[in-house]
Amino acid sequence: MTITHGISRGRVEILQFRRDRTAVVFTFAFPALLLLLFGTIFGDSYDQPGVSASHVFSASMIAYGILSTAFVTMGAGLAMDREDGTLKRLHGTPITSTSYVLGKLILVLALSVAEVVVLIAVGVLVFGMSLPDASHWLTFLWLFLLSVVACSLLGMAVSTIVRHARTAGAILNVPVVALQFISGVFIYPPTELPHWLNAVASIFPVKWMAQGFRYVFLPDGMKVNEVAGQWELGRTALVLGAWCVVGLVLCLVTFRWSERDR
Template sequence: MTTTLLKSDARQARRLPGAWQSGLRRGGLEIKQFFRLREQVVFTFAFPVVFLFLFASIFNDDVQGAGITASQLYVPAMMAAGIMSTSFQSLGISIAIERDEKVLRRLRGTPMPPASYFLGKVWLVLVTGVLETAVLLAVGSLFYDVRLPTSPAKWLTFGWLFLLGITACALLGIAISSVPKSGRSATSVVVLPFLVLQFISGVYIAIDTIPDWMLNIGAIFPLKWLCQGLRGVFLPDSAHVLEQAGSWEFGKTALVLGAWCVGGLVLCLLTFRWKNRRDG
């Protein structure tokens, strides 16, 4: 009898999907849930476009010595902010809410491998990040004369910038989700540092008008390097004079973003919790 039960359990274990397969299914569920919330979808994709329109309309003069307009300068900056919004902000808030509502605790009690939950979030972040970037690229090229790269090298640079940037920001979003004490406070805790970073990283204000001490603080975090790298991809070479170092610094950008991917993973491993502190 015992042997029969053990064989039955073994067959059932073999039938259970692995982490990768469960992650794909979880990702599909996350994406479906996202697109069912129409207000969230509209806000996610319209927010950076609206801000791009506002800033590009207010600041539409030529940038002296750079060979570009101010509106062109905002397109890659808004793309970088959009990538961080769909990863850092989205995950930081949603995971904190799911923890507060005990969704994570219930998932942890299921046979689903823990890695599947995070893989599902990764698929959601990738899909929304790609779509938002595509929307901003379309708006920038159609209305603000931002030229798409014609060389494979530039597209390759864009590819690793996107992947490193969204990975670093997603890991930081997972890490910061453990900071809020409740789901209701998650928005304030996550949005405030993201908002500050946008101002000191060259998203809303041209990099050559920000004080050096602010730029040095912004340079600690991924957003500044993601903005700078995307400017190097989508703006003419003449625009590099606006940067703090007078160049695009692609090598340094790769190192900083890569370091944040490693550091963000370490932070996640050290801080992530499946339940709130008050639950023990």
Template sequence: MTTTAVPSAATPAAATKLPSAWSLGRHRASIEIKQFFRLREQVVFTFSFPIVFLFLFASIFRDDMANTGATASQYYVASMIASGIMATSFQSLGVSIAIERDEKVLRRLRGTPMPPVAYFLGKMWLVLVTGTMETALLLLFGTTVFDVDLPSDAMGWLTFGWIFLLGLTGCGLLGIAISSLPKSGRAATSVVVLPYLVLQFISGVYILIDTVPGWMLNIGALFPLKWMCQGLRGVFLPDSAAALEQAGSWEFGRIALVLSAWCIGGLVLCLLTFRWKSARDG
């Protein structure tokens, strides 16, 4: 007579395998995306703001740019895409995470078995989705309303792709880092929006790059927005327009180095500064 061993719940074979941080990050991303789209006012403002500014600037400044063959609409499509990338990453994360910390959402999440990296993966997935949607809307609006020409070759789209991804990642990490600066969720908007607004003026978003004082451009060059604007101008504007740049060229190699450095530097800043609790919680 033979007996059959019954597996015990305590045996390793029957043990439940915990999901990976990557899997939990994707699950967290679905929650973040659903929460974002449930706030209709936030959705409308996020996606309409750069389109409204593109319409205003491209309509007001309709002349060709200094005999370079470039139009104002081409210039401002590039500028508003760069600005939109920073808005959906740096500004969005800087404000929302500060509010979540103030409302003790982060503290509760930290007390769950979810690994911390899953939370940040969820935020970066949210940034990727919203940044992609906003960029697509700007491209659609620019091509249909102002007849902006899109890149005609694979190299142009490849350049567009790595600028988008590096810029989004660097600005997203910088937004996570700056979220620890406001002392309360109520103060987050003022603390985060002010530097973002200033950078738009000194990085060639609202003002044509050849009219911005050199010392302002030098300050703007310390941050990723100026380099995203310059790289995207290189994608959408003709090569002759590079003469308007501070260096007289698009400097794609330097753009890649600076944006990559911001990805690394932003990660270091996150590790050094991020807090799960507000200062008054100890």
């Protein structure tokens, strides 16, 4: 029953999102626009044959697209539902908190899939990025799922500090933008950053997301530009898995149906 209600809630969330044309446009257009700008401005080539900065940004920006879509959408959406009374009304229905969260995750998963498709299309069609082989797509699958779940749960947890829905976007985008600069998304290679910034970035999931997607789409020789000189897929899985657990625990501790429950 919980799963059924969650799926039904997910359909409602998707329909509501589709009706907000402004949200649809900006959710998908902004990361793609940034990719076009970075890929065009920094179009120089690396020592690796056939690899340009635009290819690197095309791979790395997938991490930004997921973080922006999952973290911000989940956090802002929950803050809005709490402020306008949606959560309070749902609390009086058979929908449980688990069903509600599942519905939000379905929305975020659908948006993240669409976002990633747009970014890969820009990378391939505009900048000539090559698509990976089958084995790399398997890595892409688990990396994508762990990234979406971790970012969504963290967005839900952070939404508890948002007092007003109108300020949600500004508050949630602060860590999003900051992490892009220290995690090897906007600044590449990450070895150009101070050692202590790399150490800070390694604590958070974005660094591992970006590094993982670079493994998927770039030649193996590009690993020399990473901080450890390796792709570190095992550590990537462990860090993202740990953040999924941390996000889930925080959600269980902080989830409230209304402002008065705080």
